[in-house]
Amino acid sequence: MSKGTILVTGGCGYIGSHTIVELIQSGYEVVCIDSLINSDQESLRGVEAITGQAVKNINVDLAKDHAAATIIELGIHFDGIIHFAALKSVGESVAEPLKYYSNNIKSLIAALEIAGHYSTPAFVFSSSCTVYGQTDQLPVHEDLPFMTTGSAYGRSKQMCEQIMMDACNAPGATGKVISLRYFNPAGAHASHLLGESPINVALNLVPVITETAIGKRDSLTVYGNDYDTRDGTCIRDFVHIMDLARAHVLALDALLEGRQKNIFEAYNLGIGKGVTVLEAIHAFEKVSGVALNYSLGPRREGDLPAMYADNRKISEQLQWQPQFNIADIMRDAWAWEQVRSGK
Ligand SMILES: NC(=O)c1ccc[n+]([C@@H]2O[C@H](COP(=O)([O-])OP(=O)(O)OC[C@H]3O[C@@H](n4cnc5c(N)ncnc54)[C@H](O)[C@@H]3O)[C@@H](O)[C@H]2O)c1
Numbered sequence: 520m521s522k523g524t525i526l527v528t529g530g531c532g533y534i535g536s537h538t539i540v541e542l543i544q545s546g547y548e549v550v551c552i553d554s555l556i557n558s559d560q561e562s563l564r565g566v567e568a569i570t571g572q573a574v575k576n577i578n579v580d581l582a583k584d585h586a587a588a589t590i591i592e593l594g595i596h597f598d599g600i601i602h603f604a605a606l607k608s609v610g611e612s613v614a615e616p617l618k619y620y621s622n623n624i625k626s627l628i629a630a631l632e633i634a635g636h637y638s639t640p641a642f643v644f645s646s647s648c649t650v651y652g653q654t655d656q657l658p659v660h661e662d663l664p665f666m667t668t669g670s671a672y673g674r675s676k677q678m679c680e681q682i683m684m685d686a687c688n689a690p691g692a693t694g695k696v697i698s699l700r701y702f703n704p705a706g707a708h709a710s711h712l713l714g715e716s717p718i719n720v721a722l723n724l725v726p727v728i729t730e731t732a733i734g735k736r737d738s739l740t741v742y743g744n745d746y747d748t749r750d751g752t753c754i755r756d757f758v759h760i761m762d763l764a765r766a767h768v769l770a771l772d773a774l775l776e777g778r779q780k781n782i783f784e785a786y787n788l789g790i791g792k793g794v795t796v797l798e799a800i801h802a803f804e805k806v807s808g809v810a811l812n813y814s815l816g817p818r819r820e821g822d823l824p825a826m827y828a829d830n831r832k833i834s835e836q837l838q839w840q841p842q843f844n845i846a847d848i849m850r851d852a853w854a855w856e857q858v859r860s861g862k
Pocket of ligand 1: 528529530531532533534535552553554555556557558559579580581582583602603604605606607622626645646647648701702703704717723
């Protein structure tokens with residue numbers, strides 16, 4: 520029996536498509552909305568190949584006027600909403616802040632309007648560790664106040680969390696919200712039928728590593744090796760995409776089973792262990808047997824020396840435990856890169 524129908528916005532994207540696999544395999548039905556601004560529908564073919572279920576995409580830009588009304592007119596009842604749809608390039612958001620505020624905030628408001636129309640009890644939001652801003656209190660805990668963040672992207676996530684709190688505290692509101700603050704999602708589904716395939720240039724470290732190894736890029740630059748870390752390079756918290764995807768199902772289950780007391784709850788979603796950029800590169804070289812062409816370059820403006828999660832809250836309250844480590848991430852990301860490059 521179906522556990523309910525879940526609206527997944529941004530479902531053709533990297534995290535959305537992997538989460539749809541977990542949702543289907545956990546007994547949920549899925550409706551996907553994606554404007555395809557940073558994806559294509561090929562990912563849904565991967566979902567079908569893995570789960571045996573076809574998922575249709577409704578191509579709507581949620582940031583456009585009347586987007587919520589367009590979806591509501593379809594008359595589909597949603598038991599829960601997972602809102603992934605957003606633009607996510609930190610650098611681009613510095614250059615084009617209005618594009619980021621407009622897209623990320625208007626699309627959230629549309630998703631909340633849809634939730635309000637159906638009195639949807641469960642709303643899960645894709646937040647980011649960037650909300651903590653320039654903090655040096657490590658590992659970061661959910662109770663830390665938001666600090667200044669250097670990008671419109673980060674500020675749009677801070678604003679989105681405030682908007683959701685206001686919306687679910689409004690008189691008559693019935694829904695509850697979980698905001699999942701992702702650290703560094705990476706890797707691919709173990710079937711290697713699904714992985715990260717951005718339409719725009721890949722910027723995250725792991726796809727940059729695999730694209731360099733396969734020859735799509737000549738070399739990789741490590742930005743800064745003079746930080747106060749164990750090997751001088753930045754520390755990040757890489758979390759396997761399927762561990763991340765599973766957390767969304769745990770969050771939905773908790774909301775739909777009425778186990779969440781507070782109206783709004785935020786959880787860090789990282790494995791809680793920092794890996795340096797050089798350790799990540801060496802982990803890749805070990806699992807792939809490929810020597811990576813990389814060089815050490817100057818620091819990049821805005822990069823924090825280290826960022827990793829205190830993940831006790833999600834472990835205690837949602838029983839989430841990561842099952843994969845950096846070697847698993849590199850193994851799956853490399854296998855996926857070879858599949859998508861036809862090698
Ligand atoms: N990947 C990361 O490193 C990371 C880290 C922290 C947070 N996040 C957040 O997770 C979410 C998903 O990220 P992702 O890595 O899967 O990115 P992605 O670009 O692969 O997926 C986002 C999807 O949303 C769609 N989209 C964007 N704006 C839309 C709109 N207005 N209407 C409809 N569809 C729209 C895009 O076409 C894309 O398919 C985003 O909110 C992102 O900010 C990602």
